[in-house]
Amino acid sequence: MQHVFKMEQEEYTKEEIDWSYIEFVDNQDVLDLIEKKPGGVIALLDEACMFPRSTHETFAEKLYQTLKDNKRFSKPKLSRNDFTINHYAGDVTYQTDLFLDKNKDYVVPEHAALLCASKCSFVSGLFPPLHEESTKSTKFSSIATQFKQQLQSLLETLSATEPHYIPCVKPNNLLKPGIFENNDVLQQLRCGGVMEAIRISCAGYPTRKNFDEFVQRFSIMELKVLKSCPDEMTTYKRLLDKANLKDYQIGKTKVFLRAGQMAELDACRAEFLGRSAIVIQKKARTYICEK
Numbered sequence: 001m002q003h004v005f006k007m008e009q010e011e012y013t014k015e016e017i018d019w020s021y022i023e024f025v026d027n028q029d030v031l032d033l034i035e036k037k038p039g040g041v042i043a044l045l046d047e048a049c050m051f052p053r054s055t056h057e058t059f060a061e062k063l064y065q066t067l068k069d070n071k072r073f074s075k076p077k078l079s080r081n082d083f084t085i086n087h088y089a090g091d092v093t094y095q096t097d098l099f100l101d102k103n104k105d106y107v108v109p110e111h112a113a114l115l116c117a118s119k120c121s122f123v124s125g126l127f128p129p130l131h132e133e134s135t136k137s138t139k140f141s142s143i144a145t146q147f148k149q150q151l152q153s154l155l156e157t158l159s160a161t162e163p164h165y166i167p168c169v170k171p172n173n174l175l176k177p178g179i180f181e182n183n184d185v186l187q188q189l190r191c192g193g194v195m196e197a198i199r200i201s202c203a204g205y206p207t208r209k210n211f212d213e214f215v216q217r218f219s220i221m222e223l224k225v226l227k228s229c230p231d232e233m234t235t236y237k238r239l240l241d242k243a244n245l246k247d248y249q250i251g252k253t254k255v256f257l258r259a260g261q262m263a264e265l266d267a268c269r270a271e272f273l274g275r276s277a278i279v280i281q282k283k284a285r286t287y288i289c290e291k
Contacts, residue, residue, distance in 0.1 A: 015251025022203045027088045042144045056096040089191035103142045167192050205256035214255045221272045243268040
């Protein structure tokens with residue numbers, strides 16, 4: 001959502017149009033609950049892994065004590081070791097039984113260096129050379145922390161690009177063709193943020209056209225009037241007024257339209273072309289008859 005909203009905001013600001021802030025669902029509080037230092041789930045897990053006497057019971061109890069007031073965190077009534085996080089897509093319950101063991105399952109630097117030097121290309125390819133800082137450091141680096149760092153690196157890479165997301169939706173749970181389960185598909189779209197992205201887009205100006213493209217497509221509706229327009233801005237306004245559109249915006253290089261307004265313009269254009277076709281046919285038939 002943040003990426004979609006940021007792109008919309010940057011576009012509106014660059015084109016210098018009037019727009020108001022669009023509210024959107026922000027899951028930053030969930031991210032803070034999981035990864036914030038100190039007091040996040042990952043920080044508490046790493047802390048527990050550094051104490052030999054820690055167990056999944058003591059880790060769970062530490063979570064309950066530290067995060068009991070967080071609205072996104074809850075303890076299932078019938079469990080002593082599980083915890084529930086209210087994610088964007090809904091509640092997810094986690095079992096702490098193997099959290100500590102899995103989090104300690106890291107590769108020893110000396111072992112990684114040995115395997116990296118293997119003469120077998122397959123083995124050496126599985127263990128790329130470690131950074132010098134990693135080999136010198138003796139600080140415990142957990143699986144969760146490494147994953148957090150890798151995810152942060154990925155997000156930084158994505159932020160420096162202009163990604164185009166293509167969500168994959170499973171039409172049914174039966175793995176069979178020709179079956180479309182509406183409720184399941186809708187839930188996937190909601191959980192994937194697609195519905196929220198559409199809402200944000202429709203709350204602003206989802207359709208935008210470059211001036212040249214706009215005039216090329218719709219100028220045919222007002223050719224006589226447009227010849228007398230003193231400037232380009234008047235040209236765009238007259239074309240938009242032709243379709244009785246309101247609440248549109250004209251930026252520095254683009255025309256911004258609300259949801260559905262492009263369809264109205266296309267309908268006006270189609271109606272105009274239909275009337276023009278009738279006139280052309282009439283003139284042509286008259287000419288043929290007079291010959």
